[in-house]
Amino acid sequence: MSSLIFTRIRQGKRTIPFPEVEPALPERFRGIPEIDSSLCVSGCSACAEVCPTDAISHGAAVKLDLGRCLFCPECAIACPQQAIHPGNDYRxxxxxxxxxxxxxxxxxKLARRMADELYRVLGRSLKLRQVSAGGCNACEADVNVLNTVVFDLGRFGIQFVASPRHADGLLITGPVTRNMLAALEKTHDAVPDPKVVIAVGACAISGGPFRGHPETVGPADRILPVDLFVPGCPPHPVTILDGLLRLVGRIRDSA
Amino acid sequence: MSSSSPSFHAAEAIPLANVPELRMPEFRDAVVSSVNGGASLSALLGRQRDGRYLELLAVLANAATGRLSIVRTTADGAYPCLTLDCPQAHWFEREIAEQWGAIPEGHPWLKPIRFHALHRNGVVAEAPAPGVTNFFSMRGEEVHEVAVGPVHAGIIEPGHFRFQCHGERVFHLEIALGYQHRGVERALASGPDKRTIHLAETLCGDTTVGHTTAYCEALEALSDTQVPPAGQVLRGVALELERMANHCGDLGALAGDVGYLPSAAYFGRIRGDFLNLTAMLCGSRFGRGMIRPGGVGFGLARDRTAEFLKRLKDAFRDLSDAAVQLWDRPSVQARFEDTGPVSREDCIALGLVGPAARACGIERDVRRDFPSGIFRSVQIPVSKWDSGDVFARAWVRWLEIQRSETFVREQIASLPGGSELERPGPLRPNHLAVAMVEGWRGEICHVAITDSQGSFAHYKVVDPSFHNWMGLALAMRGQQISDFPLCNKSFNLSYCGHDL
Structure with missing residues (x-):
């Protein structure tokens, strides 16, 4: 028993002080890509050509769809002008x-707090039911990690629950497969009103690498009204946490 | 084994014409005698040839010789099933029947495994409703059925489980999957193109490094590409970090399922330390962008190795400390021991892979038996335990974490210099390559076949979970239904890797 106490002391307190203190992200973290369109050479569309999900398009300026972006390194590698860099912004x-x-x-334009009426009911205690609808278990794993002592989601009044009947909303991952459509709709129906829907990851937002596959019927906002979109493949846990805290008004400004 | 079939190594390309085309009885004999002789059926696939007839192709892996052999035949309409003589084929034959409509006559439980439309002739037939099939049922007094899923209680992928119970005791568990079927294997076969590597990375997100390595090894074999030494080492490091992170998470989840929360909390946190080491290499906790055809997308500069090693040392110190608490706690061990046992005989008959097989005392590990890349020159000892229960599956994970840590530490300390990537050229037309990787769940097998233009004519993915789901069903026989979460976690199989 005493060894357990010593272990407890050695393991220490590991909860990160987010959002009061900016999180420590890996040096090579790929957040929002930074694109300097002024460096583009006329006629070049190397970045758009290599983009696996057609997230980049060229007009007067480069247009980037973060909902499709896999945050892979391909566009930055392909750009002959080095006009694209993986940024470190996780929000x-x-x-x-x-x-x-x-x-x-x-x-x-970062997420704002849910509407006043919803906030009055759910703002200080948000219970979510997670539904994986064709996800590859990367988004699911980095949602799950919010329950560890590192992120300690419970301290914000947010909790994942087992039954949709105990939930205030759904957190959806995956491109929504045909085979999960009925289960997703039934789970949503079982959540009492008022409720929120959160789409996490490129698949849930746009189909991700599976966009256009006839085996899928998504993305999520084609099936259900979505209140929060969290891009990434998968999003970093702090990106998800940042989104959730914005939705419940714990992080307010976009600065 | 027929003497006419060529034997070759994993990650080696052979001309498709060298694969013998046998008549069905000879094909069956070749597969059955080979498996009876100790080989394992690493893949059995169907593919349409010339838009007309169905070809069956079997990849047999002989651990004793370290070599693979392939045989093929044609099967139209119906054929006598292999499963009765070779139970390892049971899930493959269900897959082939579902994809191509070929009926394996005499198959004991011919039901869909993914609930999708037939692939054949490009005709999109009406797809069956997911999870609607003729489930096994029991009759009798006080017999009852428990149905769970597809949406489960935790943050976990969907699947449907049917338990036939008498009181608390489970007689049989039937597992219906397919909810995650998103057409990823079908889409892979239209490559390689700019999206293909990203499909490989998302075949099974928690095994990004394992599956992407298999994909890249197949591509490199077909294009005669030599991965530079630094690339090989860093691939091995990423693969072992993936193993350590997932095994660590599994030990935490097992602790949680028996209500021992200190270890659940520690392991859950320390898992993140290993994921963050992967992110230190490539920016992604899951290794996205790390494994690329011809090597790796990111190197590790010499001046960063000291920090990498320090972080590895710290994480491993915390992990060892937490592990002592798990293994020294009689209340934990009492719940792990004798729960969910799988016999050695069943394990061999079904062809289980990975830690689930090594926990039944089977020395089976791709890194040793069919090595590729860095594992051709550096050996990691195979970890095994004999009891076949939850304890064995947990203990094998802990042994493997320790050996992976030694490997990663030694490899990073002596990281070779030079380039990490050699860009592959075009693929050889009309060739076949089999890639085998020991992912953290076990044997990953990819089979790539090229057409006359050097694009893929067929691409087959066998995730370790494909072999192992039936192992979970057997582990539950005679157990209390309340032990299902514990047994399930001790296998921790993939839904998306199975459903593809």
Missing amino acids: MAANRREDLILTGAETP
């Missing part, structure tokens, strides 16, 4: 799908 959750489409050096 990218938005309330509306169109807020994830960025032109030039634009940054996303």
Whole structure:
């Protein structure tokens, strides 16, 4: 028994002080890509050509759809002008799908607190039911990790629950397969009103690498009204946490 | 084994014309005698040839010789099933029947495994409703059935489980999957193109490094590409970090399922330390962008190795400390021991792979038996335990974590210099390559066949879970239904890797 106490002391307190203190991210972390359209050579579309999900398109300025982006290194490698760099900004959750489409050096319009009426009911205690609908278990794993002592989601009044009947909303991952459509709709129906829907990851937002596959019927906002979109493949846990905290008004401004 | 079939190594390309085309009785004999002689059926696939007839192709892996052999035949309409003579084929034959409509006559439980439309002739037939099939049932007094899923209680992928119970005791568990079927294997076969590597990375997200390594090894074999030494070492490091992270998470989840929360909390946190080491290499906790055809996408500079090793040392110190608490606690061991046992005989008959097989005392590990890349020159000892129960599956994971840590530490300390990537050229037309990787769940097998233009004519993915789901069903026989979460976690199989 005493060894257990010594272990407890050695393991220490490991909860990160987010959101009061900025999180420590890996040096090579790939957040929102930084694109300097002024460096583009006329006629070059190397970045768009290599993009696996057609997240990049060329007009007067480069347009980037964060909802499709896999945050892979391909565009930065392909750009002959080195005009694209993986940025380190992890904050990218938005309330509306169109807020994830960025032109030039634009940054996303970050999510705002849920509507007043919802906030009054759910703001201080948000129970979520997670539904994986064709996800590859990467988004699921980095949602699950919010329950560890590192992120300690419970301290914000947010909790994942076992039954949709105990939940205030759904957190959906995956491109929504045909085979999960009925289960997703039934789970959503079982959540009492008022409720929120959160789409986490490129698949849930746009189909991700599976976009256009006839085996899928998504993305999520084609099936259900979505209140929060969290881009990434998968999103870093702090990106998800940042989005959730914005939704419940614990992080307010976009600065 | 027929003497006419060529034997070759994993990650070696052979001309498709060299694969013998046998008549069905000879094909069956070749597969059955080979498996009876100790080989394992690493893949059995169907593919349509010339838009007309169905070809069956079997990949047999002989651990004793370290070599693979392949035989093929044609099967239209119906054929006598292999499963009765070779139970390892049971799930493969269900897959082939579902994809191509070929009926393995005499198959004891011919039901869909993914609930999708037939692939054949490009005709999209009406797909069956997911999870609707003729489940086994029991009759009798006080017999009852428990149905769970597809949506489960935790943050976990979907699947449907049917338990036939008498009181608390489970007589049989039937597992219906397919909810995660998103057409990823079908899409892979239209490559290689710019999306293919990303499909490989998301075949099974928690095994990104394992599956992407298999994909890249198949591509490199077909294009005669030599991965530079630094690339080989870093691939091995990423693979072992993936193993350590997942095994560590599994030990935490097992502790949680028996209500021992200190270890659940520690392991859950320390898992993240290993994921973050992978992110230190490539920016992604799951190794996205790390494994690329011809090598790795990211190197590790000499001046960063000291920090890498320090972080590895710290994480491993915390892990060892937490592990002592798990193994020294009689209340934990009492719940692990004798729960969910799988016999050695069943394990061999079904062809279980990975830690689940090594926990039944079977010395089976791709890194030793069919090595590729760095494992051709550096051996990691095979970890095994004999009891076949939850304890054995947990203990094998702990043994493997320790050996992976030694490997990663030694490899990073002596990281070779030079380039990490050699860009592959075009693929040889009309060739076949089999890639085998020991992912953290076990044997990953990819089979790539090229057409006359050097694109893929067929691509087959066998995730370790494909072999192992039936192992979980057997482990539950005679157990208390309340032990299902514990047994399930001790296998921790993939839904998306199975459903593809």
